Amino acid sequence: MDDVSLPxxxxxxxxxxxxxxxxxxxxxxxxxxxxxxxxxxxxxxxNITLGIPPHxxxxxxxxxxxxxxxLLRCFNxxxxxxxxxxxxxxxxxxxxxxxxxxxDAIELRKRVGMVFQKSNPFPKSIxxxxxxxxxxxxxxxxxRLDEVVEQSLRGAALWDEVKDRLHRSAxxxxxxxxxxxxxxxxxAIQPDILLMDEPASALDPIATARIEDLILxxxxxxxxxxxxxxxxxxxxxxxxxxFFYLGELIEFDTTRRVFTNxxxxxxxxxxxxxxx
Amino acid sequence: MTLHGRWEVGxxxxxxxxxxxxxxxxxxxxxxxxxxxLAVILVNVAWHGWPALSWRFxxxxxxxxxxxxxxxxxxxxIFGTTARxxxxxxxxxxxxxxxxxxxxxxxxxxxxxTRVIRTxxxxxxxxxxxxxxxxxxGFFIHFLGDRLDLVLHPDNPxxxxxxxxxxxxxxxxxxxTLPVVIVATEEALRGLSPGLREASLAxxxxxxxxxxxxxxxxxxxxxxxxxxxxxxxxxxxxxxxLFTGAAYYMAELPRSLTDQFMDLGYHVFVLSTQSPNLxxxxxxxxxxxxxxxxxxxxxxxxxxxxRARMRRRQRAAG
Numbered sequence: 362m363d364d365v366s367l368p369x370x371x372x373x374x375x376x377x378x379x380x381x382x383x384x385x386x387x388x389x390x391x392x393x394x395x396x397x398x399x400x401x402x403x404x405x406x407x408n409i410t411l412g413i414p415p416h417x418x419x420x421x422x423x424x425x426x427x428x429x430x431x432l433l434r435c436f437n438x439x440x441x442x443x444x445x446x447x448x449x450x451x452x453x454x455x456x457x458x459x460x461x462x463x464x465d466a467i468e469l470r471k472r473v474g475m476v477f478q479k480s481n482p483f484p485k486s487i488x489x490x491x492x493x494x495x496x497x498x499x500x501x502x503x504x505r506l507d508e509v510v511e512q513s514l515r516g517a518a519l520w521d522e523v524k525d526r527l528h529r530s531a532x533x534x535x536x537x538x539x540x541x542x543x544x545x546x547x548x549a550i551q552p553d554i555l556l557m558d559e560p561a562s563a564l565d566p567i568a569t570a571r572i573e574d575l576i577l578x579x580x581x582x583x584x585x586x587x588x589x590x591x592x593x594x595x596x597x598x599x600x601x602x603x604f605f606y607l608g609e610l611i612e613f614d615t616t617r618r619v620f621t622n623x624x625x626x627x628x629x630x631x632x633x634x635x636x637x
Numbered sequence: 638m639t640l641h642g643r644w645e646v647g648x649x650x651x652x653x654x655x656x657x658x659x660x661x662x663x664x665x666x667x668x669x670x671x672x673x674x675l676a677v678i679l680v681n682v683a684w685h686g687w688p689a690l691s692w693r694f695x696x697x698x699x700x701x702x703x704x705x706x707x708x709x710x711x712x713x714x715i716f717g718t719t720a721r722x723x724x725x726x727x728x729x730x731x732x733x734x735x736x737x738x739x740x741x742x743x744x745x746x747x748x749x750x751t752r753v754i755r756t757x758x759x760x761x762x763x764x765x766x767x768x769x770x771x772x773x774x775g776f777f778i779h780f781l782g783d784r785l786d787l788v789l790h791p792d793n794p795x796x797x798x799x800x801x802x803x804x805x806x807x808x809x810x811x812x813x814t815l816p817v818v819i820v821a822t823e824e825a826l827r828g829l830s831p832g833l834r835e836a837s838l839a840x841x842x843x844x845x846x847x848x849x850x851x852x853x854x855x856x857x858x859x860x861x862x863x864x865x866x867x868x869x870x871x872x873x874x875x876x877x878x879l880f881t882g883a884a885y886y887m888a889e890l891p892r893s894l895t896d897q898f899m900d901l902g903y904h905v906f907v908l909s910t911q912s913p914n915l916x917x918x919x920x921x922x923x924x925x926x927x928x929x930x931x932x933x934x935x936x937x938x939x940x941x942x943x944r945a946r947m948r949r950r951q952r953a954a955g
Contacts, residue, residue: 437839444745471841481832484855484951493850494840543836550840 390415390584391436391554396450398431398440405431407609408450413601418576418585420599420616422592423631427605429588433556435459436586437473438466454554471498474552474583478559480539482531482546487514487523490531490542491549498550509549516582517545518575537568544575548583555579557587561594573598592632596620604628682927689924699886699899704908704918711925715932716890717803717898721882722872722936724807724894725814729867732811733818734853734860740819741826742848762816767876773809774880778802797895804894806882813877814867821866825859826852855951861944865937872933875902885911901929 389412398406406428413419421429434440435452438459452459459469482490491510500506510527514520519541523534531542540560547555557576561569576585576598589595595602595616602619604612604627612619612628623629689706697710736754744751782799790797829852837847853860875883884897885907891898905925912918 439835439839442835442838444747467841467843469841470839475839477832477835477839479832481830481836483833483836483851493837497840497842497846546836546840 388412388414390455391586392451392453393432393435394451394453396432396435396448396452398428398435398449399447400443401445405608406435407607409610411603411610411613413584413586415584416580416582417600418580418587418598419601419603420595421586421588421603421605422590422595423605423611425590426607428608429603429605430558432605433475433558433586433588436554436556437470437475439470439475441466471550472552473554473556474547474550475556476540476543476547476558476560478562480536480543480563482534482539482542484530484532486528487531487534487542488527491546494546494549513545513549514542516548516579517541518571518578519545535568537564537571540564540568540572541575544572544579548579553584555583555585557585559588559590562590569594592620592634604631606631679930682923682930685920685923686925686927689920690927694924695928700888703886704912704914704921706917706920709921711901711904711928713887713890713899714901714904714925715928717883718872718901718929718932719936720891720898721803721807721810721878721900722868724803725810725871726864726868728808728811729814729818730860730864733815733863733867734822736815737819737822737826738848738852741823742844742852758816758819761812762820764813765876766813766874767879769809769813770877770880772812773805773877774801777805777808778881800895801880801882801884801897802895803882803891803898806878806898809877809881810871810874813874814871817866817870818860818863821863822856822860825856825862828859829855858944858948858951861940861947865940865944868936868940869933872936873902873929875900875906878903901925901932905929 391413393409393411396406396409397404409428409432421433423429431440435448436454436459440446440448448460454473458464483493485493488510491513492506495506495509500509511520511524514523519538522538523542526533531539534542540563544560560576561572564572573594576587579585580600587595587599599616602614602616603610604619604623604625606627612623612625614624618624619628620632623632693707694710695715696712697708698713699709701708703709736758740751740754744754778799778801782796782802782805785798786793786796833851833855834847837851838844842850878900882897883900883903887897887899905922908918908922908925909915
């Protein structure tokens with residue numbers, strides 16, 4: 362993938378293995394400071410401060426309505442599309458304020474990819490689903506398109522299953538394949554950060570396992586933030602875990618600590634299944 | 638009612654069954670009545686119109702005689718009606734689709750402007766077609782046309798733009814059918830999964846790219862449905878053409894957008910009110926009505942076929 366010449370921001374070197382206690386302090390790629398968000402007059406996020414380290418999987422957990430998806434959508438400014446959203450505080454990638462003056466949300470989204478809860482392939486062919494993303498970024502040459510489409514599908518562990526039907530409709534794929542196609546589409550344009558909003562919640566256990574394996578593979582190349590309802594999933598695949606409750610960040614630490622020795626009672630109650 | 642009584646439903650159900658039979662019968666009768674009316678119209682027109690149909694009838698004009706069997710033809714009217722319907726479609730689809738995109742993709746749903754536009758569209762749909770004819774005369778011919786003449790041909794005493802014409806009739810019909818296209822397109826846009834738009838935007842597409850490359854291609858069958866409805870409504874309309882372009886008689890086919898034209902629907906009116914001998918003209922009248930019906934069906938069938946092909950292609954791949 363390294364020979365693909367698409368516009369790209371150089372990343373800091375991967376962080377060392379998660380150090381207990383300090384959740385990526387100092388080396389964070391993505392950082393929020395005092396971030397609050399309102400939908401109209403309803404406050405969805407309260408003063409969130411956290412740093413997401415590069416080349417790690419960070420899981421956002423918490424009961425429904427705790428603001429974890431909302432926070433995720435601040436990272437690629439997808440909340441901009443909703444009327445009456447107001448944001449206070451700072452979100453920065455590698456020190457650059459995402460909401461600063463002169464920041465182009467379109468450019469930002471080319472560097473922060475997203476995979477959604479409900480797989481949403483375009484009603485086009487498998488090939489065109491990925492080629493669409495590449496053409497948006499100015500890649501038009503047929504041979505290069507073919508190459509990157511193959512690389513992306515391989516990267517999403519889908520190539521072997523679809524290589525003989527690239528030009529058939531993506532809607533003919535199974536749910537798990539569709540979701541992996543969406544991942545292929547997202548990584549095709551080589552973002553730095555990959556946001557995943559409950560990417561496996563609509564899939565069966567086998568398809569879920571494949572997505573989880575894929576996520577572990579992808580973290581070599583991308584910084585991944587994943588929202589999940591599935592506690593076991595967070596424990597299996599993430600290096601760091603943030604627990605949210607009612608729009609507040611209750612605890613953020615290495616996944617091992619959050620699940621074995623959380624510092625907050627609420628976190629312990631949630632991860633042990635006493636509420637939520 | 639005792640505990641057991643609740644389950645003794647036999648007594649009441651007989652009356653219920655009677656009502657049910659009566660109601661089923663009434664709805665069936667109503668449906669049969671509609672089918673019967675349609676059948677009477679179609680059979681009557683086909684029965685009396687068929688003998689009048691001939692190659693000569695559909696290819697000849699009215700130069701020889703407008704009201705005499707064997708001499709009169711309806712080709713200029715077929716040409717005029719087809720031309721005005723196609724022109725109307727060219728005007729109404731872009732404007733209607735653009736409006737629907739604005740309403741659904743750009744406008745804030747709660748804004749005053751959006752509500753005003755929606756109310757206007759709804760009211761436009763309820764305006765009688767003769768009023769559209771008067772609007773076309775007042776706005777297109779006298780307001781626009783007269784000014785065009787002043788600017789483009791200040792020395793020419795005869796109006797070129799400021800008179801009834803194919804262009805003005807088509808535009809009037811386009812205004813009339815605008816609500817149909819707007820509503821159908823909005824419906825199609827609403828039917829698309831919001832996930833598609835998010836997927837495209839999250840890849841770094843602009844809103845315009847998303848609408849142009851993802852939203853519109855997928856909404857196309859719905860947009861075509863709007864076009865079909867507009868064609869159906871416009872093809873048989875006569876009232877909007879009375880002041881805006883339809884001619885009683887023309888020796889030649891219209892050669893430019895500023896020419897008048899003969900029209901099937903208007904010709905039916907002419908034949909049934911202006912003939913010196915109605916008995917003699919009747920076969921032509923029936924023939925003309927049959928041709929009008931067939932042309933309307935043909936225009937609709939074409940649009941439906943195009944839509945079906947598009948759906949198949951979309952399902953097959955992109």
